[in-house]
Amino acid sequence: MKTINADRMHFKTLNDTVREAAASEKNITIDNCMGQRYIAAGLSNTTIKINGTPGNALGAYLNGAGIEVYGNVQDAVGDTMNDGRITVFGSAGDALGYAMRGGRIYVKGNAGYRTGIHMKEYRDKVPVIVLGGSAGSFLGEYMAGGVIIVLGLDTNVPIVGNFTGTGMHGGKIFLRTDTLPKNLPEQVSAHDAEKEDMDEAYEILKEYTEIFSMDLKAVMSAHYYVLKPNAKNPYKRMYTPN
Amino acid sequence: MAIEFMYPEYEVLRDPDRCIRCRVCERQCANEVHTYLPEKDRMISDDLKCVNCHRCATLCPTRAIKIVKSPHTFKENANWGQKEITEIYKQASSGGVLLSSMGNPEKYPVYFDKMLLNASQVTNPSIDPLREPMETRVFLGGKTHEIKRDENGRLIPIKRVKLELSMPVMFSAMSYGSISYNAHESLARAARELGIFYNTGEGGLHEDFYQYGSNTIVQVASGRFGVHKKYLDTAAAIEIKIGQGAKPGIGGHLPGEKIVGDVSRTRMVPEGADAISPAPHHDIYSIEDLRQLVYSLKEATNYTKPVFVKIAAVHNIAAIASGIARSGADVIAIDGFRGGTGAAPTRIRDNVGIPIELALASVDTRLREEGIRDRVSLVVAGSIRSSADVFKAVALGADACYIGTAALLALGCHLCRTCQTGRCNWGIATQRPDLVKRLNPDLGYQRLVNLLTAWNHEIKELMGGMGINSIESLKGNRLMLRGVGLTQKELDILGIKHAGE
Known part of the structure; x- marks a missing residue:
């Protein structure tokens, strides 16, 4: 167990210290985190607990490490994440889980614009993002695989913004709401969650609710919509060989 | 009908x-x-x-x-x-939408063909490359700004990560998927034998080719296909692809029918699903955002790899390059409007972007004016057809060139420009096993080595003729160029005089 006081520390010093500690320590705690960027980029085999607010690109290319943030996170968390788990006890900024391929990101609160853009899955690698609150516009744009769940707990605003799933050609988006977002793009089809959908969500939500000490039953027992792409080749008919 | x-x-x-x-x-x-x-x-x-x-x-x-x-x-x-x-x-x-393959075939001026090179006569005698040592080796990456000395006055060497190339030519980004396994193997082996680099494109790196990692530049594009920690760690350098000369401003799209078998595994996307690279990186809206991606890659690889940023040559290229030079990138790769492609919308390929010669000259000039030319190396692409084009590009200010189409021609491409069909009879732009095997990588790699060995010799002869024995002395040496049939405006942008002046 290694504890790092990040108070007014430059990101490079902090990240060098984390990399060095990760070679031998299984558990690292960062206290007084103050917006340092790129924490745990590419890291595997370690659990990092962060008290404070980490900066952009937290856990970029994350390769199996666990990150727990007791605070909010900023933009581009989990960019191109391959494996591992990021748990945020606050809210997240924009471009959360960009092009994420594996692992899980659990956010207790809300996320900003462009969450889960171009998420993709491959064989046993199925990335998951769960938001307890709401998501901004462009959720799951170009989504090619994986699962996004937006729960909309304790929120009165629409749980997603505009342009959800534009260009989507894989994966699933679960929305825990009675009202379907307006203006869904033509690549997306929506249906009421069926039993097999909820069976798929169950294991994810069980883990999520345990982490944040929520009532699984209450979270599950509401109406969910499932958004899926109409085609895995959405642009096939657009071109003419010349 | x-x-x-x-x-x-x-x-x-x-x-x-x-x-x-x-x-x-x-x-x-x-x-x-x-x-x-x-x-x-x-x-x-x-x-x-x-x-x-x-x-x-x-x-x-x-x-x-x-x-x-x-x-x-x-x-x-x-x-x-x-x-x-x-x-x-x-x-x-x-x-x-009309879809075409390979570079812009339309009749636009080729400025390389309107520039002539100098040679020594009588004074400053020429050098015989057969007898004298000639240096064509180049290093890519930023230069050190300051000199530091220890208490005894000795220089403290400042380590910067750089790429060493035996000659100023590399193989440009062509993904596994757009070209075949055997084509990739030929490029990788030739790069290793020649002491240069090839580029994965954005299709990931096939597991068989990790052994060529020290001669590999891996690409990170908006789709992030096949990008993971090991991929980054294996490479000699990482290239962030922002744009491509054949299709500036738009993304890529490998159709589902080409995502089969190994291509699917290497890209890490399911078989039969389209691999769509969005037009922009959705996390890059500014130079500051670009800096963030540059540094996240440097952090993930512990500052051991130079980071390239590849952009298409467009109207405002000088200002864009200036921003990239300040983003922390080590190398800027610029792809001119004649750059090749496996598939691009015809209208975009044939009408968008500017010639690489003009883009290069204006970028080099701008970076020198701003005093930041030493922060980055410049690599240019977008139809380098011969050693003479390489030579003229270096004289205009390039550190090195990327070749794509020229390398494919060496492998047997006959420029029929139907790559998008996936039925390449020469085994290059196809994934059909019966066609792929027509390209024998043992012969293919040797032909690439032959081509660049010949080019390197020609470069040395051109240098010798000018009385120059190191390619570094040619870099940005625009006095060695003269224009023919160019307007004053064109000469001004290229920063060269007209022949006879």
Whole structure:
């Protein structure tokens, strides 16, 4: 167990210290985190607990490490994440889980614009993002695989913004709401969650609710919509060989 | 419909006296142009299917076949040519966006062909490269700004990560998927033998090619296909792809039918699903955002890899390059409007972007004016066709060049420009196993080595003729260039004088 006081520390010093500690320590705690960027980029085999607010690109290319943030996170968390788990006890900024391929990101609160853009899955690698609150516009744009769940707990605003799933050609988006977002793009089809959908969500939500000490039953027992792409080749008919 | 019938642009001419009905042409043509008629004991051809790739003509043992341009034309018209008319028919029939392959084939000025090189006469005598050592080695990456000394006054070496190239040429980004396994193997092995680098493109790195990592530049593009920690760690350098000369401002799209087997595994996307690279990186809206991606890659690889940023040459290229030079990137790769592609919308390929010669000259000038030229190296691409083009690019200010089409030509490409069909008869732009095996990587890699060995020798001869023995002395040495038939404005942008001045 290694504890790092990040108070007014430059990101490079902090990240060098984390990399060095990760070679031998299984558990690292960062206290007084103050917006340092790129924490745990590419890291595997370690659990990092962060008290404070980490900066952009937290856990970029994350390769199996666990990150727990007791605070909010900023933009581009989990960019191109391959494996591992990021748990945020606050809210997240924009471009959360960009092009994420594996692992899980659990956010207790809300996320900003462009969450889960171009998420993709491959064989046993199925990335998951769960938001307890709401998501901004462009959720799951170009989504090619994986699962996004937006729960909309304790929120009165629409749980997603505009342009959800534009260009989507894989994966699933679960929305825990009675009202379907307006203006869904033509690549997306929506249906009421069926039993097999909820069976798929169950294991994810069980883990999520345990982490944040929520009532699984209450979270599950509401109406969910499932958004899926109409085609895995959405642009096939657009071109003419010349 | 009858109006949609288009008479074939090329005809297969077969000399019946020479044809021995061996049916090689039939077996070799993936487009199924040739058929044998047993009842008549003769070969026939369907010219409509011919893409003019010359595969049959080159393999015909009796030289019985040639492909000729059809004399069947529309009524001559200086405005409405065959191309314009047939493209309208195609779109009226399909409603589709026209899709083309390889670089811009249209008649725009080629500035490399309007610049001539200098040589020594009498004074400052030339150097014989056969006798004297000539240095064509280059290093890519930023230069050190300041000199530090220890307490004894000795220089403290400042380590910066750099790439060392034996000559100022590398193989440009071509993904596994757009080109074949054997093409990639040829490029990787040639890069290692030559002491240069090849580039994965954005299709990931096949597990068999990790062994060539120290000669590999891996690409990180908006789709992030096949990007993971090991991929980054294996490479010698990482290239962030923002744009491509053949299609500035738009993304990429590998159709699902090409995502099969190893291509699917290497890209880490399911078989049959489209691999779509969005037009922008959705996390980059500014130079500050770009800096963030540059540094996240540096952090993930512990500052051991130079980071390239590749952009297409567009109107405001000098200002964009200035921003990139300040983003922390080590190398800026600029792809001119003639750059190649496996598939791009025709209108974009043929109408968007600017020539690499002008882009390079203006970027180099701008970075020098701003005093930041030493922060980055410049690599240029977008139709480097010969050692003379390389040489002129270096004289305009490039540190090195990328070649794509030239490398494919060395592997057997005949520039039929139908890569998008996936039926490349030369085993290059295809994933069909029966076609891929036509490209033997043992021969392919040797042909690439031959090509660049010859170019390197030519570069040394050109240098020797100028009395220069190191490529570093040529870099940005625009006095060695003179323009022919260029306007004053063009000369000013290129920063060169007219011949005779």
